[in-house]
Amino acid sequence: MTTYSPDFELNHPAALIAALPAVLGFVPENSLVLVSLGDGELGAVMRVDLSDDLIDRVDHLVEIAAAAAPEAMIAVIVDADGAHCPQCNSEYRQLCAVLSKALAQNDIELWAAHVVDRVAVGGRWHCVDGCGSGGAVDDPSASPLAAAAVLQGRRLYPRRADLQAVIAPDDLSRSAAVVAAASQHAARRAVAHREDPLACGRRDVEDAMAAAARVARGQSVSDAEVAALGCALRDVQVRDTLYALAVSEKAGEAETLWALLARTLPAPWRVEALVLLAFSAYVRGDGPLAGVSLEAALRCEPDHRMAGMLDTALQSGLRPEQIRELAITGYRMAKRLGVRLPPRRASGRCAG
Structure with a gap:
């Protein structure tokens, strides 16, 4: 989990999704990303791999997320294979329902939930609940947070494995x-x-x-x-x-x-x-x-x-x-x- 304050509107999903690589330090794939909100700003951001037992681990994830006492959260599901699959979207609606209930028990609102196929130019997102909203992802390299990361001297990686290579035994x-x-x-x-x-x-x-x-x-x-x-x-x-x-x-x-x-x-x-x-x-x-x-x-x-x-x-x-x-x-x-x-x-x- 990491914490940053952005320079964009949180009610603009295309911009929020595009900012995730700058926040996480890498481009998320096959992931559930939980974005916490407080005082109208982006707070702590947590990412976990999508897995068959993810729904069983929601309570633990919410326990960790609730420690920062956010007012609300946004869920972003990144799934290249399942983003446009009706059966997968049904499973994601179930996941978000369980997530929303667990958050509510901690007085946290699940403000929105989105599914995106890839966090890149050309990526497409839509809301999990079938509200009809959706569209193209903004250019991640043009995100204000990406510019801030560069100014801070942080390096952004194409994928999490590239970040892990910074510390991986090499000889x-x-x-x-x-x-x-x-x-x-x-x-x-x-x-x-x-x-x-x-x-x-x-x-x-x-x-x-x-x-x-x-x-x-x-x-x-x-x-x-x-x-x-x-x-x-x-x-x-x-x-x-x-x-x-x-x-x-x-x-x-x-x-x-x-x-x-x-x-x-x-x-x-x-x-x-x-x-x-x-x-x-x-x-x-x-x-x-x-x-x-x-x-x-x-x-x-x-x-x-x-x-x-x-x-x-x-x-x-x-x-x-x-x-x-x-x-x-x-x-x-x-x-x-x-x-x-x-x-x-x-x-x-x-x-x-």
Whole structure:
């Protein structure tokens, strides 16, 4: 789920549907998209895959959506094969009836429900209840939200799989080499940490910032360096300090490093890189990247505290500015370690 305020009329379905790629970060396919409304503006937006058991999961979806306390919701069903199929539309009317009832129990109105074959130029939409309204989808690339996304430095992806590729492991043979290097480094680091925990943590944070600067310049990091960073991120004081980089002037450099580590480190080391990436993306308003990163992190470690907290905040539509203060803990930790972090800044650039 992600949250944005648009610059268009919510009662114009063609424009609303065209804005979905900019909100979600990718072009939705085979999806149910729930758009929450409050004070006449677009609020939290949630997407789930269409599936045979979707109607049985409506109560859970509404529970998540209701956490943001919207006044109303709009449902958009994206189905290239079923949008113009009478039998499918009957099933979608049933789905929306169940959805409307569940929302009403939470004092939320289902304001409208639309079916669209594809969210692209040439796509066609119509209302689920057969009211007769319908037409062509507006050009998604011309949506005001698409322009806003570009100005914010967010990248829009053709499909969700392309977004997921930002964090997908990209070299399994290298991951195996990193595992071997990490085992060796962990033993050495344990000795150094016992001798002087503060010096060990300070060195790890400084090494991470130096690696981020090199990666941002297009330089590579060795397997040994990746392994060392993975081990360092498992240290709570190091990890909590590095969260501060998300609100610093070097946020873009750090986020690029977290994305690289998420693709390179194997479990369990990649979990912390994924959560750092998620936090950085969330802080700068990139809910889609934060969402896929948290999803991957929670698959690796379902009980991860920070991942769970961020996921709950994201699902509830909590705005980025409301979580940025979490990074202040990192600056306090840095002071304790004797590390000088970059000055604070409101946002960073996209991950690469």
